[in-house]
Amino acid sequence: MVKEVQVDPQLLTKAVDKALGMGAEYAEARYHRVTGFSFTLMNGFLIGASYMDSTGVAIRTIVNGGLGFASTDSLEENDVLESVSRAFKGARASSTIVKDRIGLSRERLGNAKYEVRQQKPIGSVDDSEIITTIQDIYKSLDMNIGIDVKNVLLGFTYNIEDKIIVTSDGAFIESRIPRVNMFYSITAERGGERANRWNQLGGTGGLELIETLKLKENLEDDLRSLKIYLVEAGTPPRGKMDVVIGPEVVGLAVHESAGHPSEADRVMGREAAQAGLSYRRRMKTGEKIGSEHATVIDDPTIPGSYGFYLYDDEGVPARPRYLIRNGVLDEFLHNRETAYAMNTQSNASARAKEWWAEPIVRMANTYFAPGDYRFEELIEGIKHGIYIKKYMEWNIDDYRWVARYVGLEAYEIKDGRLVRPVKNPALEVNSLEFYSSVDAVGRDLEFQAGTCGKGEPGQGVPVWFGGPHIRLRGVRIL
């Protein structure tokens, strides 16, 4: 079971008791440790390596309806208990001008320990051997593909996240989640024109993920995409047309335009000055946003996923959340604070990046539910359109309404066939148009790893996002 915990859980209980003794309505103590190893290769050469250790204790208290958070990177009793005082003081001071009291929903809380199993455990192989393994993958790539590959920056990270969470209303969760993450950036040139591709792969588990995440295959495929971009791709057609987007683009789109706007704290305005607001302030739950083919789910419990967890950081058991169900806006993502404010139940969306971070509402693994079309069937019904397989640039406004996805590898479709590659087609579409225009959904399902940013200080947390190929009718290409 969970090993190498450096803190006595009794200290966390003591911290919670101290806060209650001071008069807090609620208190929570979280021991949070993330340790790991990473390195970076440039064109196959090791340019540097790094160990990281981020360890500390976070305290949250609610006092007179005000919320206070304090944390320390010391595991000494005095420092932890001093953090309790700081959290209490902050909560009490803010309560003086609080109009709507902050509270937490009543929940069935967990008392559990869990650990993600590793087939090839981190630590079972010398870290220097991992470097060699990744270098061997790099060396096996064929770079003579008709473009000048200027630079390949390739990074590898493993880490192990240990947590113990104790709350004043009875939660006790001890967990260990190991993760592997790899990223790369490829820059290539041909005839004075340059292009680059960035990609990230990640999952929970051990070093077996180096193989299962298919680093080599992804690198090869992205080199091929850059060649297509630099050698073959021409100007895209523009205007309203039918568009097929691949799982990489679909995954990003549902993360940005279904996942983020469904975060209840964003809907309530808690992140208004940072990550922004949500169109779901105006569109109500039960309102139609898409065709019957559009179903978007966020599920923390997918085994092996980068956003995996079984209990959230407030002790609530995780489950799949339906954000859009058959074209209708469904659940928000809730932590206990937003659930209390909206008079409902948490669905276990509270996550904190490390010990220095408050648990806020986050996605885990968000995906567009697959249908039953084969890829050929999706494009055979298109007279003139575009297929966007991969993207580089994207963004969305702070109400999560109008998004832009610019294709890296993309093709023009004529009479149901891919006829030529095209460069930088920009799909700009609002969320209602996007989900309403879906008329066919592929049977495939692929996930991408990402680091989702939110909060102040910024908390980048691991997530997956994915989906099948989908077909959009009559959307705008710029």
Next chain:
Amino acid sequence: MNVVELVEEIVKIVKDTVPEYVVILEEKTSTMLKMANGQPSVVQSWKEYQVDLYAAKDQKIMASSFRFSKPDEAIQKTVKIIDKLQPSPLYAPLPDPSGKPYSLVDKTLAEMAITGDVTRLIEDLELGELSNSAGAISVSVEKRVLRTSNGADLEGARTHFNGYMRIFADDDSSGQWSWTSTKYDPVQAKKSISTAVNLAEECKKLPRGKIETGKYRVLLSPMVAGNLIESVIRAASGASVIFGMSFFRPDQIGQQLASEKLTIIDRPLMEILPGYSTFDDEGVATRDKPIIEKGVLKTLLHNSKTAKLLKAETTGNAGIIWPTAFNIEVVPGDLNDEEMMEILGNGLYATNNWYTRFQNYPEGLFSTVTRDALIVVKNGKPAGCAARARITGSMLDLIKNVEAVGKTRWPIEWWEVRLPSLLPHLLISEIGITSE
């Protein structure tokens, strides 16, 4: 254990194992008041040590980072693995130390950060009066100690006060502004909050503007200018150039790449901005330097490693691996705000933005999304307030098209402008805009 003792402990572990090292220990105490819907959403308070350890042996490099007060185990691992690594193409010997210690501590700020009590902030900034506000206000005090194997023994201490506030006059009318300083400056903070209030109210009064996709003259507020200039600064880092993630090339130094109206300076020694430091992460003395001067690319930003690879000298901008600027200053022009609007004539005034992303780093192709008040200007006067739009194009075109620079500057630092910056308004003669 105090900071110096902790550094001694780390040096003791490191020095007998690796011939070259840098130990940087930062002790930081900070408090942040977050606001939402016109009331505090949370008060956060931190007390932490961050240790950055660089170790080199036989041209092999480790650069580890710890946010833990007792990182002994990870430090041991760092120095133990180094023999098994391979020489790094980035390796360069540590430069001779030339930095000096500094102390730039505002006692009021230090006390507020240490006690974690936000009562004074709430009162001084009259936060209880802001009916529909969201934002964050931070105070911190930090002490930084740097030791290197070639004799650097430096300490720096500074305080930091920054914040930003978004004000909603109604659901479609908002304004946002920020401030930053090394001193407790509630006057500047209130001025920035008032600017956000004024933008929100002005937007509410104006008719709803409709924008067609096309090319526009655009006035960038200091908030927007700061976000986009940060991309220029990132591209000017020697590491971005080496790693293929820059739209600058070393052979462009000395070339006119931007408008002659534009001068961007890295200002580590500007005392009012919280990036202030007299030494970099290799112990080298920092210096103020133009990155772009009257449109000419003057230098990239270097540490000893990027300097070696790009055949240049360190500019005192280490980052152990990734050189970076400390504070940014854009040299002001001579036009006041009204004159800037007059010169804009017909176009858009973008007051805030976010989500800047690149389609193609080496070509500089990007887009960014406006948020808050986007004011349609006709004949030099506000004529409407539009929904959000996108600014799209090439970053190189954007800096070429700087037509005018404002006289009044604002100290900006927020979620989308991480480098403390002193910035005026910038008028861009032509840039792409897309809209629904």
